[in-house]
Amino acid sequence: MHADLRPFLYRLQTRFELQDDDLAELADCCTDASSVAKDLELSFQGSQPDRLHAILSGWAGRHTLLSDGRRQFSALHLRGDLCEIDALCDGVLEFGVSTLTACRVASFSRRALLDVMTRRPSVARAFLGLAIAENKVLTRWNLLLGRQPAAERLAHFFCELSMRNAEPDERHASSFTLPLNQTELGDLAGLSSVHVNRTLMDLRSAGLIQLRSSELTITNWKELVALASFRPSYLASSLV
Amino acid sequence: MHADLRPFLYRLQTRFELQDDDLAELADCCTDASSVAKDLELSFQGSQPDRLHAILSGWAGRHTLLSDGRRQFSALHLRGDLCEIDALCDGVLEFGVSTLTACRVASFSRRALLDVMTRRPSVARAFLGLAIAENKVLTRWNLLLGRQPAAERLAHFFCELSMRNAEPDERHASSFTLPLNQTELGDLAGLSSVHVNRTLMDLRSAGLIQLRSSELTITNWKELVALASFRPSYLASSLV
């Protein structure tokens, strides 16, 4: 399979100490890369997937559902992200993953990835690093959801996304496409869509952001960071 | 070092496929096991620890702070838990760990653990399994904090703790010591201590629990589970 896995491999390469051989073996685990339309499920909550997905372009979201329909996102997956790392350990997924935009998605064999891990300690360490990186974000989101009110939550997500959408030569993107509607923002921030709407108004009228037809512009980065208590260190999953 | 690491090793052994040699090498990474008083910090948020801790007995808590003092627990560590697995990857801790009761704590060299991981793929896989297990809990807590109200949150924590405190021969403990005061429960559930108090009253008067001087008794397991939408699968970090 010779799909263009660069976004995924580049991510691993820059964050972890991997040899070309490691990357080649990882690439061999990929059996398929395809375009996926918006609003499709890549994995189902409760399933036992034998394939893992990496996002090559587009946005996907990891979410958990309650039986009455309440929903909470627990991750957003952007270019380069591996989606279902939990599936590497034991089979059952506690969350679902679905596309938020049209995506290009690479599909990996779970079994093959586990084999590579066993043969190559540096790959195992990289996967541990990925899991720990997710851990850090989840920990920060816990604090966010447990202890910070609506405006701080949204501000924090915007800071995080601004950094994750930055080009390699910038620290944070001052403007980027935010392909989430207010209901989805609510499921991210643990809020109703109505309250998201009102909170966005507040952020706008405070001069911190602009948001027009899915284009988010940060007009006052410094104040946004301060409001959110955003400290970007939790995003840095550096070398082991 | 010949401390009695059984609680920690037993945990690894039962959940992951580890040989006696693996366990022996892990045990060799332990340089020290000691008693630690209540309310002491095992690791500091923002530090770069070179030691990891395993809880042999007692309770510890992992928490994140904001500069104005708001606090959120992101994990409770009980007998057998490894506390700072995040430190295995890159150095900086995004959280602190402190004892909630007097504890017996084993201390491991980070460097030595990383060495064992490199030599022994099954150990690497076990650590990945531990990280993924934390991931699952954090994901569930995200849903809890984002989408479930106070009574459901507390009920859920009680369900979780009841299972984690169960003896090997039972599915869940119907009664156990809960060494958290109402302020700490608040920092766990993202609530004020006053609201914790009132919510506990509600749970009591609904006949779901009893709570007297740190002894929690679950008087209606089934309803408590239903209220919390508790599905214990997220606690099962089984074999790879």
Place this chain on the structure above:
DNA sequence: CGTCGCCTTGAGGAACTTCAATCAGGGTGG
């Protein structure tokens, strides 16, 4: 007996939710 930590209670207010209606923009069929 006094003190200290923690639980309990009351009162008032802030944050957030639900329900319901309206508005705005883009896409489609005629």
Place this chain on the structure above:
DNA sequence: CCACCCTGATTGAAGTTCCTCAAGGCGACG
């Protein structure tokens, strides 16, 4: 080009949940 429709944003109103502040109460312990 226009009428229609659909999705999502916006607004209002009313109610619930949760918070802060403040004051007692209660048991352990010196």
